Amino acid sequence: MSEGLQTIGIDVGGTKTAAVRISASGAVLARETLPTPADDMQATLETTVRAARAVLTPGVRAIGIGAAGLVEAGTGRLTFAPNLAWRNVSLVEHMWEAVGLPTIADNDNNVAAWAEFRLGAGRGRSHLLFVGVGTGIGGGIVADGKLFRGAHGFAAEIGHIVVEPGGPLCGCGNHGCWEQVASGHAVTRAGREAARQHPQSMIARRCEGDPARVTGPLVTECARAGDPVARGILAQVGRRLGEGIAGLVNVLDPEVVAVGGGVAAAGEFLLEPARAAFVGAVEAAAHRPAVPIVAATLGTETGAIGAAMLALDELT
Numbered sequence: 001m002s003e004g005l006q007t008i009g010i011d012v013g014g015t016k017t018a019a020v021r022i023s024a025s026g027a028v029l030a031r032e033t034l035p036t037p038a039d040d041m042q043a044t045l046e047t048t049v050r051a052a053r054a055v056l057t058p059g060v061r062a063i064g065i066g067a068a069g070l071v072e073a074g075t076g077r078l079t080f081a082p083n084l085a086w087r088n089v090s091l092v093e094h095m096w097e098a099v100g101l102p103t104i105a106d107n108d109n110n111v112a113a114w115a116e117f118r119l120g121a122g123r124g125r126s127h128l129l130f131v132g133v134g135t136g137i138g139g140g141i142v143a144d145g146k147l148f149r150g151a152h153g154f155a156a157e158i159g160h161i162v163v164e165p166g167g168p169l170c171g172c173g174n175h176g177c178w179e180q181v182a183s184g185h186a187v188t189r190a191g192r193e194a195a196r197q198h199p200q201s202m203i204a205r206r207c208e209g210d211p212a213r214v215t216g217p218l219v220t221e222c223a224r225a226g227d228p229v230a231r232g233i234l235a236q237v238g239r240r241l242g243e244g245i246a247g248l249v250n251v252l253d254p255e256v257v258a259v260g261g262g263v264a265a266a267g268e269f270l271l272e273p274a275r276a277a278f279v280g281a282v283e284a285a286a287h288r289p290a291v292p293i294v295a296a297t298l299g300t301e302t303g304a305i306g307a308a309m310l311a312l313d314e315l316t
C-alpha cells in the first residue's frame with residue numbers, strides 16, 4: 001500500500017451528502033458537503049457524483065459510498081431506505097459510469113463501523129459493534145477483523161428489533177422497534193410530553209410553550225444546563241439503549257461497543273445510564289470480561305471516512 005494512494009468516501013444521508021478524499025493512513029485531504037435532494041432519486045445520484053468530482057484528483061484509485069438504507073452486498077444496489085424515497089438503485093453502476101473508478105457501496109452504519117474499527121474506538125481490536133443513534137438506530141458489526149454483512153448485505157439492522165410489541169409505529173411499518181424507544185425519536189417524543197405536562201420546566205420555557213418545537217438537541221441543551229426533567233429523559237432513553245446493547249452483546253460478543261450518531265452528542269447523560277442498564281441486562285456480567293461502551297471518536301465525518309477506508313481496503 002503506497003502512501004500516495006488516495007480514495008474518496010461519500011456519505012449519502014437524508015439531509016446531506018458528504019465527500020472526503022483520504023490518504024492511505026486515513027488523513028482527510030479534501031472535503032465537500034452538499035444538500036441531499038432526498039425526495040428525488042435521480043437528483044440524489046447526480047449529487048453523489050458531483051460530491052465525488054469536487055474532491056477528485058488524478059491520484060484517486062477508488063470510491064466508497066455509504067448510504068442510509070439496505071445496500072445489497074456484491075452489487076452495491078440500494079434496495080430500500082426506511083426513511084427516504086429511494087428504491088432499487090445501483091449506486092455503484094451510476095458512479096462507475098460517471099467517473100470510471102472502481103466503486104463499492106455499503107450501508108452508512110457499516111462504513112461508520114469500519115471507520116471506528118480502522119481509525120477510532122476499535123483500533124487494534126478485532127471485534128466491534130457500532131451503534132449509530134440518530135433519529136433512528138443503525139448498526140455495524142466487525143467480527144474477526146471483517147465487516148459482517150450477512151447473506152445479502154442486510155445484517156446489523158439493529159434498530160428494527162421489536163422490543164415493545166404494540167409500541168410506537170416505526171418507519172419500517174412495525175410497532176415498538178428498538179429505534180422507537182432508544183433514539184432521537186424517543187428523546188423528542190418524551191421531550192414534547194414533558195413540555196405538555198410540566199409547563200414550568202426548562203424544556204417548556206425553551207420551546208416557548210409549543211411542544212411541537214421540542215427537538216432532541218433542545219433536550220440535550222437543557223440537560224447540559226442542569227434541567228432534571230431533560231436529564232431524566234436522556235437517562236430513560238440511555239437505559240433502553242443499554243438494555244438493547246446487552247442483547248446484541250449476548251449474540252455478538254464484541255470487545256468494544258462504539259456509540260455514534262447525532263444523539264451521541266448527549267454523551268455521558270446517555271452513556272452512563274446505558275452502561276448501568278447494560279451490566280444489569282447482559283448475561284452473567286460477573287462472569288465475562290467487561291465490554292466498554294464508549295462514544296465513537298471520529299465525529300460527523302465518520303461515514304465518509306469509513307466509506308473511503310473501505311474502498312481503500314477492498315479495492316486497492
Ligand SMILES: [Zn+2]
Nearest residue numbers: 160170172177
Ligand atoms: Zn422498525
